[in-house]
Amino acid sequence: MAKEIEEIEEKKSNKFQMFIFVFLIPFLFLVTVALVVLSFAGVNVFEKSKELSAQIPFVSSLISEEGTQTEEEWEKSIIALEGEIKDREAKIEKLESEIESKDTQVERSNLEKEQLQQQIDELLAIQEENKRAFKDIIKTYESMSAKKAAPIITAMSEQEALKILTTIKSDQLAAIMENMTAENAAKYTELLTAESNEE
Template sequence: MAKAGAEADMNLEEGSGSKAGRILLFAVPILFTVVLVGALLALTNPNTRNTVLETANKVPLVGSMLPKPTYTPAQQAQKQEEKQAASAEATISELKTQLQQKTTELKTAQKAQADTQTKVDDLQKQLDTAAAAQTAKAAAAPAEEEGPSKQVKQLAQTYGSMSASKAAPILQTLTDAEIAMVLNAMGTEQRSGIMQKMTADKAAKVSIMLKNATSAKALEAAANTARTAADKASQPTQAATSTAGSLNQDQLAQTFSSMDASSAATLLAQMAKTNQAKVLTILKSVDDTTRSGILSQMAGTDSETAASLANKLIGG
């Protein structure tokens, strides 16, 4: 029993000694290395020593056992300059990066501005084109208005719907300017057919007026002037020429009596707008049946003109 206890104590002591021996086995070389390195560092060049210490201090466990590098004032100044140079280089690199970024942003902004300017130029071109078209349209508008007036077109249409043999005698009772005004608003074929039925002298005069006419408005102005002059000239001699004029009235009576009431009413309604006295003369020259039919048709299309003519016929 006692022997067994002694063996156990011996084994425990051997185990403890074995562990201590192992620790010393690893620690002694490390300590020897540290001491040796320290001695070598103390004997070597300070610059080399500081370099080695800087590197060794970065090693875990070993760095804590070694002294810190010591620098002379000159070395410290050099180290400070190196740090400042490294810091300045880092700052320069960052500034270069920022400059490159700003340059890229500037190029993007310039491209966007160029695109916007291109769009503005395109819109300006469209605006200029529209303005030019508007100006051209406005300049052409007066030329379009140089055509015959609505009343003259309707009058020409009325005469054009009649046969040339019927329209020519009626037109010849008008002034040369009035004939030219009406014929100018007709087509070439209609104008030619009516002029063939006119007297040679009348057709020649009207042809010259048509050739010299500058515009439909000028013809209308000349016709109005000629009608005013003709009315003034006929007033003093109206009583003296009643006998000589009876033939023309007979011709008019025969012409309008042979026309259908609708065409005669349309024609006379247009004539009444320029010379109501002539229309009254024609209505007085036809028989009662023809006059009634014409006024009846006129009342259906232009009641105001029909009423005015009827009142004047009643008034004598």
């Protein structure tokens, strides 16, 4: 009995082997060769199979449903990506405009800085000129006789007179004060004392 079971099993395995060698391997070889030949011939095998399956009633309904879903999904994803692209383009434009406005602000600031520097240079030049002119005035008063300088100084405003009196040499100052009236001499002495205390 064991021999009979072994023989039955051998026959079954022999039939299966026969099926593989006679049918399955040649069939797969033929399909592969056909795919290669059709591909070289320029035929899209997968498109053709899709067209043929679309003609079969039940299979065509499955394919069309899947196709519309994927198309809708593709359209949605394309719309979403286009929206993202537009958002990013808007952000880029906004950043570019901010950069341009910052650049114009920097240019304005540089122009203002240059103008202010020019004004400072002009004021410094004027100040230097005024210092030279004031030194010349002081030299003039120092070279004048005290008799002529005293009435001129008393005719000036107190501030201008005080400026000259604080700058001239002390011996010239004493001579000018001697040639002033007692009232004016007292007034200017008081102003000079207050000026020296402030310093």
